[in-house]
Amino acid sequence: MFTTTVTIIGAGQAGLAMSRCLTERSIDHVVLERGEVANSWRTERWDSLRLLTPNWMTRLPSHRYEGDDPDGYMTAAEVVGFLDGYRERIAAPIRTHTEVESVATVGTGFRTTTTTGVIDSAAVVVATGACSTPRIPALSAELPNHIHQLAPIEYRNPDALGEGRVLVVGASASGAQIADELCRHGRDVVLAVGDHVRLPRTYRGMDIHWWMDTVGILDERYDEMEDIVRARRLPSLQLIGTPEKRTLDLNALHSAGVDLVGRFAGVSGSTAQFSGSFANFCDAADLKLGRLLDTIDEYAAEHGLDAELAAPERPDRTVVPVAPTTLDLDGIDTVIWATGFRPDYPWLEDDLLDRKGQIVHDGGVMSRPGMYVLGLPFARRRKSSFLDGVGPDARELVDHLAEHLATLASRAS
């Protein structure tokens, strides 16, 4: 039996950032990690993966990127190195190879049962991230047996897949990047596209993330959004981090040779059915992009930046040929489900979750006093699930946590 003040579950960037913030306040804690530090970055990323945010945006409490390529995009291996370095620097108290089996409420505190022992604490921080468990649609069960199915977390490189045609389902960041890589390696690729967020890599000479950071979009707060549920469900940005800073949108994918179809909607025998709504989703993405660029241009004008920047422009409309609505599955060898993630918290008490299994929280403060969650999409601000977002969130949640501990202490005395 081990007793400490705070139990942090997960030693990725969120758990480490929280550890640093607690150390700064001299609050005792332990960080539990099912694998090694930065486990997901080590084991659940494909070989060529790079961050889609520029390196200068890799900023954690008391540690930031200091390499010689601030405008470049780190590889997954470099992220691992960065987080390893962080862990050492902050001397985070981590127990690796420790899986959490349950977190139970005991009085005003918590008992966390793990594969390496039991930990009692006054508070718990869930920092397991939002990308652990792929959401595979029910359609998966209807695919013919010959098809090899996998999710992006299992994908490593084009050579690891069979020879034939690949259907990538979902045109968010992962789906678009994987379709792009497969196509560049000479594979025959079909990409099924539903709702997506289109962005140019650079605009008026600046990285699009620089714009979103500067204009304040990434710091938009959860309690200022008109529809936070919708904002939290936004597909990930159709971007890639490459030295050439190229744009990865549907026009680019089509030019590269990727076949585009609508949302994967059904299976009938050995025929895959795709929605006829493809054009509408493209229009919607183009409109959204236009609004973002309008916001950027307004900001630039208001802040006198126009003289230093290239002129405003608008990307071409998404123009792709009329997409077929059916595909013969006998001609498909592999299906990659780039269809996002679902919540998976069998170790949390049921009343902490909503009817869809998501953690109930108010800006990261869970419904049970003393429990917090970090790293979920738009938990407190738009960048909450990004590398650059966990630091500010952790700092604010530690304030809340410290007050909670003080309340407990004053009740006890």
Added chain:
Amino acid sequence: MTTTTDTTTPAPTVPAEFNGVPVEKLRGTIAKLTDNPELAAFQFTARNEWIEGTGTESTMHEWYGVGTDHVHVEEFTAKADHPTLGHGHGPTPQEYVLHALAACLAAGVATTAANRGIALSRIDTVVRGRIDVRGVLGIDPDVRNGFSSIEVEVDIDGDAPREALDALVTASAKRSAVFDIITAPTTVVIGTTS
């Protein structure tokens, strides 16, 4: 201190309807169904009776929703027939599909505009569906029975810039029942009552 009997003007009332859409009622319904998803299970019914040849008439009256049975304000009817092989009872069934799409999209445009506070004066929608009739006539098995493509033109006049008006259409399609019915597979089970 002196008090004056001032004629305080009452707070401006939110109009009950915007573009003819009861916005507050709509928002209230959305809130209610968010908290009670079982009330969101609806069912619509059309009863069709044969007249002669390819001519029939449907009646749409009863519907189910929000936990109970309802009827429309009147028994609505619609007739259909074939243009060259029929007796002129009505347009073709596939034209009803085009009408359904136009109606659903336009209703969505009006509602979305109301939600966004955009006043509209006109929504004109033209829907065209192309069909190779060798499919339905059984002449060529590689030709599908249904429309090979559908094109929609929406012409909107309202109190907003052109881009904002155009955006209403895209938003409407995103939330349109008929658009979804047409563009995504829907299970249809056909049985007979003997």
